[in-house]
Amino acid sequence: MNRKRLLGVLLGLGILVEVAVFGARDNVCTRRRIGDHLCPELFFIGVQKAGSSALWVFLAFHRTLDIRMAEGITEPKWRRKEPHFFDVEFGRGLEWYSGGYGVRNTSEDLGIDATPDYAAASYVPPRMLNTVDPERVRFIISFRDPAARAYSWYKHIHAQFLAEELHGRAFKDFDYSYSLMVKYIPAIIVDCMNQQDGPLQLLKQCMTRNAEFYKDAKVNIEENKIVARHITGLQQIFSHGIYAPMLLHWFKYFPPESFCVVMYEQLADDFKSEVQHIAPCLAAFGRTLEVDPDEELKEVNSQPCENCENLERLSLDDKTYIGNKLHTELYLDSSRMLRRLVLHLYGRDDLPVWEDFYHT
Template sequence: MNITKKITRKAKLSYRDILLRTSIKEVIQPNFFIIGAQKSGTSSLFRYIKKYAANFVSPLKKEIHYYDYRFHKDFKWYLSHFPLKKRKKGSVITGEASPYYLFHPATPQRISKDYPNAKFLLLLRNPVDRAYSQYNFQKKNNIGLIEPLTFRKAINKEESRLEEEEEKLLASVNYRGKKHQYYSYLARGRYAEQLEKWYQYFDEDQFLIIQSESFFENTKQKLLQIFDWLELKRNNNEFDFNRINKTDYSKLDENLRLELESYFAPHNEELFNMIGREFSWEKSREAKDE
């Protein structure tokens, strides 16, 4: 190959190609992970961090999903999504936001081996609203799996749909587990069950848990709290909080809502006992319905 062809070929290399050929030591590795919950505001939070943090450098995309359904790829593939140290001056911070991490049973152990001292951000939404939002998003977009059922039929069938899914995910990195990811309307809202698995591998002070409704009601206050916890520095951009990925859909049937509130009540209580404080999900609902 002559010199001209070599130069042309090198010019055509993508940024990820360059990263894949780079030493791991030259990559800025993640300091934090936004792990969930799905349909609770993680996209908005990540966007605000990108827009308003002066010392944050973004990965190539928000959701990499390496530690859940792409763990069959190698570690260097994962790091190829993050920027190089030599391209950035001063002390910088990076992180990613894959909301399936919270729910995937193998993710806590996987991350603990690579990043035992990482910080984890969680936005937790009223599990009734979260479940119905996930259902409507799935119904509208048909991402991963088509949802042919009504919401009531889907949650009634959820237990049988998810049977043995967790065991299969733990047994093989090559098992995709689409039913576990897309048909888990109730299971994803049992937050205490999921947190308990994370607490087996990380200290509780490595987690910042924020009520999703509170985040959107007091965005500036909560974002500054997050910045302080992550040691992010505010830039000069004027705050402008526009929520993204918001889906419009019909109101949840009131009788079904009451059934689901009763279903989640003991799970919510377990969560509140675990984190040492309560979330005003009932008050948030009343305010929304007025």
């Protein structure tokens, strides 16, 4: 892999990128009128499989925070947490979106939209900037060891999405085997990344669901002699762990002070202390974070996948080998860059060094 090239792409942008100036539109969200519908101003933007459901439960059901979920968006039920307005449902318009949150009764009312797919969708931050009041909104983002995140997403697809054409065919070509995907897919993503000029292009071309680059890509799988062509259904398993360009892309539209960064592993290990990193995003709305002394991250959305007959279960040795491979080949530069960004911008030097989890 040409790691120098990737690092160059990321560094070439500088750590702090100027915030793009779009004017927020005059709309139901920016007017914030009592008696109108309520637009969410607190966003949990990602990343997928980094404990978003558990954090959302903590925030939306907290006894004192008084944060409203999209109670009126119930089809399916999980849309109360993830309205998917800015990535999927934008065409439905702001009345649909804000209607899901009910009527604003006071200027302090606050709603949360916890759609973890937002983080990697290049078109979401410009849409948001054009819609919300950029001074008011706050973003919570949780990161997780990208190798563990990838396996969690692979498992999630087995549990829920194998019936979908996009994933079903792609998984079948690879005999549903995670090891085979790990063998072939990261090299294609690296190839894609090396052809891009910066975070926007990288997100657009190499990470989105219908990214152009993968349309013509194919893999000759030696093990089963299949020529796999449905790479776009697989690439997100791995590409959504390339965190630094995602964050840099968001910083083009919203300033770093609008973001609160938490780490999944630390939420799970020491919830009380890690969750304090979201306190500034709550304080912006006059909310004080109160955490009970024995409070832990509740177990939500663990997808045990007991009935997933084709799921590849990994031994400890497999996990070590795969973790090492993914970090070395795909994630190392981005993870290092993320640690630097978080250190410089938020003064945190306690981030997990994920690649070290897999040293033998």
